[in-house]
Amino acid sequence: VFDRDLDDLDCVAFERMMWVSAVLVVVCAAAASYLAMPTAELTLTAATGYSAKILCDYAFVQTDRNDDVFDHELLGVFKHLDWSLDHQGHRVTVSVPYFEQISRTAVYREGLGCTLVHPQTGKVVEPHLPYDLKPKETRGMPWPTGDVFDDDRREHVKAAVDLDKVEAALDEAFAEKPGTTRKQRKNTRATVVVYDGELIAERYGSGFTKDSRLAGWSMTKSLTSALTGIRLMYGQMDLQNGPPLFFSDHWTADGPLNSITLDHLLHMNDGIDFKEEYHQWLARDPSIMLFTEPSASDFAAGKEAKHEAGTRWYYSSGTSNLLSRAIRASFETPDLHPKELANKTEEERAELFKEFDPLKEYFEFPRRELFDRIGMQSMVMEPDAQGTFVGSSFAFATARDWARFGMLYLGDGKWLGDMILPEGWVSYTRMPAPNSNRRYGAHWWLGGPDGDTRWPRLPKGTFVASGYEGQFVVVVPSKRLVVVRLGLTKDKEAFSIEDLVSGIVDALPESFPSDSFTKKNTKVKKQEKQQQQQQQKQKQPAEKTEEQLRQELKETIDSRDGYVEASFLDRLNADEQEEEEQQQQHEQQQQQ
Numbered sequence: 001v002f003d004r005d006l007d008d009l010d011c012v013a014f015e016r017m018m019w020v021s022a023v024l025v026v027v028c029a030a031a032a033s034y035l036a037m038p039t040a041e042l043t044l045t046a047a048t049g050y051s052a053k054i055l056c057d058y059a060f061v062q063t064d065r066n067d068d069v070f071d072h073e074l075l076g077v078f079k080h081l082d083w084s085l086d087h088q089g090h091r092v093t094v095s096v097p098y099f100e101q102i103s104r105t106a107v108y109r110e111g112l113g114c115t116l117v118h119p120q121t122g123k124v125v126e127p128h129l130p131y132d133l134k135p136k137e138t139r140g141m142p143w144p145t146g147d148v149f150d151d152d153r154r155e156h157v158k159a160a161v162d163l164d165k166v167e168a169a170l171d172e173a174f175a176e177k178p179g180t181t182r183k184q185r186k187n188t189r190a191t192v193v194v195y196d197g198e199l200i201a202e203r204y205g206s207g208f209t210k211d212s213r214l215a216g217w218s219m220t221k222s223l224t225s226a227l228t229g230i231r232l233m234y235g236q237m238d239l240q241n242g243p244p245l246f247f248s249d250h251w252t253a254d255g256p257l258n259s260i261t262l263d264h265l266l267h268m269n270d271g272i273d274f275k276e277e278y279h280q281w282l283a284r285d286p287s288i289m290l291f292t293e294p295s296a297s298d299f300a301a302g303k304e305a306k307h308e309a310g311t312r313w314y315y316s317s318g319t320s321n322l323l324s325r326a327i328r329a330s331f332e333t334p335d336l337h338p339k340e341l342a343n344k345t346e347e348e349r350a351e352l353f354k355e356f357d358p359l360k361e362y363f364e365f366p367r368r369e370l371f372d373r374i375g376m377q378s379m380v381m382e383p384d385a386q387g388t389f390v391g392s393s394f395a396f397a398t399a400r401d402w403a404r405f406g407m408l409y410l411g412d413g414k415w416l417g418d419m420i421l422p423e424g425w426v427s428y429t430r431m432p433a434p435n436s437n438r439r440y441g442a443h444w445w446l447g448g449p450d451g452d453t454r455w456p457r458l459p460k461g462t463f464v465a466s467g468y469e470g471q472f473v474v475v476v477p478s479k480r481l482v483v484v485r486l487g488l489t490k491d492k493e494a495f496s497i498e499d500l501v502s503g504i505v506d507a508l509p510e511s512f513p514s515d516s517f518t519k520k521n522t523k524v525k526k527q528e529k530q531q532q533q534q535q536q537k538q539k540q541p542a543e544k545t546e547e548q549l550r551q552e553l554k555e556t557i558d559s560r561d562g563y564v565e566a567s568f569l570d571r572l573n574a575d576e577q578e579e580e581e582q583q584q585q586h587e588q589q590q591q592q
Contacts, residue, residue: 042292044096046282049104049116049291051078052094056106056114060090061380061396062214067207072488075182104291112363113382113396118294125387127360136372143199144407145375145416147400153517157198160513162506166193169503170203173485173495186470186495187488189214190399193504194407194482196514202399205487213378213396214486217467221320223366223381223405224391225266225429225443226421227327229413230369232262233422236330239263260309265323266442267433271307274300274318286317290393295386297325313436317392320443324391331362359387374408374415376401393468399484406465406473406482409444430463447474457498459505464497472497479508 051074058069070079083094092114095103106114107124111133115124138146143154174188189208193201202210216223231237242260257272264270277284289299300318307314334356366389371379378401382394397405408414409429413421430446432438438451445466447458455464458476465473470489474497475482483504489495 041102042288043282044099044102045104045119046287046291047078048081048094048096048102050282050287051081051083052092052104052106053114053116053291055083055085055094056092056108057215057396059085059087059092060108061113062212064209064212065207071182072187111367111380113380113394115383115385116291116294118385119292120294124383124385125359127357127363129357129360131357131360131363133364133367135367135377138375138377141375144194144197144404149199153514154198154200156517157196157513158200160509161195161200162508163201165507166201166504169500169507170201172503173500174203174205180494183490184494185489185491187490188470188485188495189488190484190486191500192399192403192482192484194403195504195508196480196512197407198514199400199403204399210400211378211398213380213398214471215467216395216397216402216465216471217393217469218317219402219465219467219471219473220381220391220393220395221317221443222465222473223370223395224320224324224327224389226370226405226408227366227391228262228266228323229421229425229429231327231330233419233425237262237326239266257305257309262323262326264309265319265326267313267436268315268319268440268443269310269313269434270316270319270322271305271309271312271314272300272303272316272318272322273306274303274314274316276314276316276318286392289318289321290390294384295388296321296384296390296392297388298386301325310434313433313440315440320392321388321390323443324389327391328358328362328388331358331365333358362387370420373418373420374404376404399486402473402486403482403484406475406484409463409475410477410480410482430461455498455501458501462501470495470497474501476501476505479505480512480514481505481508 054069054073058065058073080097081094082097082100083092085092090108091105093103093105095101104119105117105122107117108114109124111131117124140146140148143149170191170193173186173191176185187205189205190212191201191203192199204210204212208214228237232239239262241262242258260270260272275285278286281287285299289296293299296318300316300321303318334353363383366379366381370376376397379395379397381389381391382396383389408420409426412426413419413423429442429444431441432446432451433440433442438446439453440446441463445454445464447453447455447462447464448460449456450460454466455462458464458474459478461478462474462476464475465471470485470487470492472485473482474484481501481504483497483501485495485497485500487495
């Protein structure tokens with residue numbers, strides 16, 4: 001690079017060269033000081049992978065955004081990488097200037113979002129059978145599954161809330177302090193407040209709307225937990241059994257990793273030596289796993305056991321991807337009871353497996369069993385190049401759909417009467433992980449004044465899905481409250497989720513307005529029904545007496561042309577007299 005004539009370089013190219021040179025110097029120094037193996041090439045590969053993934057999601061997944069990704073996500077050195085966008089092929093490639101061999105490509109697939117292709121083959125794993133990931137249509141459906149609100153109920157709930165306080169809390173969440181740099185800003189992009197089942201407030205930053213898909217980052221861990229619960233409900237996984245022994249050479253039948261169960265993975269008590277560190281983040285385990293490896297779960301599985309399973313809590317994105325891989329493994333055979341499979345002949349089994357595609361079933365599972373059932377139309381979970389969902393980090397949805405996910409947990413895993421999650425799963429989720437000092441549950445963070453929680457000022461019993469750069473789904477069961485905040489907060493001190501939620505809680509009444517609305521609605525409906533019955537009764541003619549009916553019959557007969565058989569009325573009278581006599585005889589027999 002330095003042998004080139006500087007007259008051949010324009011200012012931008014020269015600036016890029018200086019950036020790359022500076023990065024190489026810093027990375028080499030960092031590698032010598034802090035790391036045993038990482039090289040400048042590995043760090044730059046992670047940088048190109050991160051950039052390709054961000055650009056691909058920006059171009060194809062977050063299509064409703066109306067801002068400049070280079071002014072927000074891709075700052076600093078990322079601006080000076082070379083990139084190309086293939087709209088027709090749905091691909092983005094990013095490389096290092098003057099080092100084109102260091103590059104990564106991300107490809108977009110409908111329903112699966114963006115995936116970094118395999119660095120050697122340039123491909124991604126696909127099912128061999130066609131798969132359907134088209135969201136279920138919810139337009140015109142009532143809230144919460146759809147976006148058609150019951151105005152009477154919604155206004156009744158909102159009338160009980162101090163909306164001025166709610167708006168003041170949202171003002172503070174979006175307000176920027178004068179003189180702050182881009183990295184010091186809150187950059188709140190979306191906030192949704194659902195109270196007592198009703199959406200009472202929402203607000204969006206410049207360039208974003210209710211239809212904008214936004215990254216959840218580590219909130220994806222909570223989705224992975226929900227999907228695990230669903231597989232457990234169908235009997236395809238077992239909390240006390242470990243993942244199948246396919247992860248790596250380290251995962252041997254008699255090795256220390258064999259003692260890890262799904263319960264350990266869910267509570268992050270697995271003990272694997274994955275370092276969740278972000279100092280010089282491009283050269284650390286999370287970035288290497290997410291942006292340089294074809295399989296996130298294989299990278300995590302390659303780690304040795306550092307602690308005995310169940311003895312130490314440690315937050316780890318690698319653990320979430322082991323859990324995601326275990327979910328995928330539960331689809332290796334058709335969802336049949338072993339007895340059903342045992343009763344089939346070899347020919348029937350062969351035919352069954354011929355029509356069965358494990359990867360197709362796995363890809364379709366989240367939408368079929370979770371997203372579509374609660375109206376999360378926009379939700380996209382993204383797999384790695386080997387076809388396993390990156391259960392630690394890669395999911396996108398609108399703020400309203402993230403709120404729906406929170407509402408599912410607020411409703412104890414039920415949705416409009418349907419059981420989506422296993423009975424007791426939400427309670428299990430909120431159970432503090434051993435050795436976590438009540439900070440963490442089963443892939444959900446815990447808040448409130450009990451223990452060493454991350455947010456002690458939140459109400460007791462609060463639990464939170466939390467993601468990188470300030471993504472939050474806050475569930476407050478005691479207040480029937482779900483608060484969603486999505487943003488791009490580089491500085492953790494810039495935004496406080498406690499301030500936002502506390503300001504909203506302060507605006508809520510002591511009793512739940514929906515209870516009084518239900519009673520009032522039930523009373524009103526009862527009164528309306530009684531009025532309808534009364535009106536219907538008034539419209540009906542009064543019942544005629546037997547004498548009136550007899551007279552009408554006689555008049556009808558007399559009015560007919562021709563003669564009327566005189567004995568007709570006589571026979572009618574005789575029949576009645578005979579009926580009376582029979583009745584008298586029956587009464588006498590009863591008395592005897």
